[in-house]
Amino acid sequence: MEVVIATPQELAVLAADAVEALLRRKPDAVLGLATGSSPLRVYDELARRHAETGLSFAQARGFMLDEYVGLAADHPERYRNVIEKEIVSRVGWAPERVQGPDGLAEDLAQACAAYEESIAAAGGVDLQILGIGTDGHIGFNEPGSSLASRTRIKTLTRQTREDNARFFGGEVDQVPRHCLTQGLGTIMEARHLVLLATGKGKAEAVHQLVEGPVSAMWPATIMQMHPHATVLLDEAAASRLQLAGYYRQTYASKPQWQGL
Numbered sequence: 527m528e529v530v531i532a533t534p535q536e537l538a539v540l541a542a543d544a545v546e547a548l549l550r551r552k553p554d555a556v557l558g559l560a561t562g563s564s565p566l567r568v569y570d571e572l573a574r575r576h577a578e579t580g581l582s583f584a585q586a587r588g589f590m591l592d593e594y595v596g597l598a599a600d601h602p603e604r605y606r607n608v609i610e611k612e613i614v615s616r617v618g619w620a621p622e623r624v625q626g627p628d629g630l631a632e633d634l635a636q637a638c639a640a641y642e643e644s645i646a647a648a649g650g651v652d653l654q655i656l657g658i659g660t661d662g663h664i665g666f667n668e669p670g671s672s673l674a675s676r677t678r679i680k681t682l683t684r685q686t687r688e689d690n691a692r693f694f695g696g697e698v699d700q701v702p703r704h705c706l707t708q709g710l711g712t713i714m715e716a717r718h719l720v721l722l723a724t725g726k727g728k729a730e731a732v733h734q735l736v737e738g739p740v741s742a743m744w745p746a747t748i749m750q751m752h753p754h755a756t757v758l759l760d761e762a763a764a765s766r767l768q769l770a771g772y773y774r775q776t777y778a779s780k781p782q783w784q785g786l
């Protein structure tokens with residue numbers, strides 16, 4: 527696991543560099559897309575590069591991490607609509623090349639199984655962008671999630687619903703109680719995991735993710751088992767790391783050609 531501590535804008539540039547390097551090497555790459563506020567600067571940077579340098583997403587595919595259950599098709603906070611607005615429409619991506627779990631399906635279990643099949647049929651995810659919840663979730667894999675889980679329905683914790691109430695006019699009751707999320711086993715099959723975390727509110731979850739014991743109590747800790755995981759942190763999110771000095775020193779002495 528590589529830990530990089532920098533400013534939020536520097537982190538966004540690093541993540542965008544990794545996406546760009548992948549797309550230049552493999553134009554039909556499969557990208558894993560996260561919602562939430564953490565990746566927004568990365569999406570801004572990718573949109574800028576698309577507009578200014580012609581970085582192309584035309585042949586790429588995208589798979590979303592998660593989706594609320596039951597939000598109307600035109601609800602602005604439906605993750606499908608958020609992803610459309612924040613990245614898909616800004617980089618000239620054909621909407622049908624980006625998929626998410628169908629939170630409006632009549633048969634949710636079947637929709638989850640179909641989603642797993644679509645990811646596999648696309649050849650798996652090359653680079654998965656991730657945020658982290660204050661309770662240590664990735665995707666919407668809340669504490670207690672099986673470390674081997676696949677895409678399925680989950681019940682959101684009160685904490686996650688409170689954290690996300692800001693997107694629903696501050697009203698926690700407006701936040702859905704259920705979601706569909708790629709499982710931890712699904713996420714772990716992506717070939718490169720790039721997690722972004724900023725702000726003091728993420729410091730404990732980040733400490734657990736990087737330095738805690740692998741445990742379903744902090745689901746993101748499964749990333750310690752991944753052969754290629756990158757954790758991009760601002761100073762506040764890194765503020766509880768015990769080995770921060772070592773991570774800084776390691777990154778500072780990294781050969782430039784290596785990339786993330």
Ligand SMILES: N[C@@H]1[C@@H](O)[C@H](O)[C@@H](COP(=O)(O)O)O[C@@H]1O
Pocket residue numbers: 560561562563564565591592656657658659660664665666686690
């Ligand atoms: N389901 C999403 C996650 O995919 C996201 O990474 C995380 C952090 O959100 P944010 O980036 O807004 O802090 O929680 C949300 O609820």
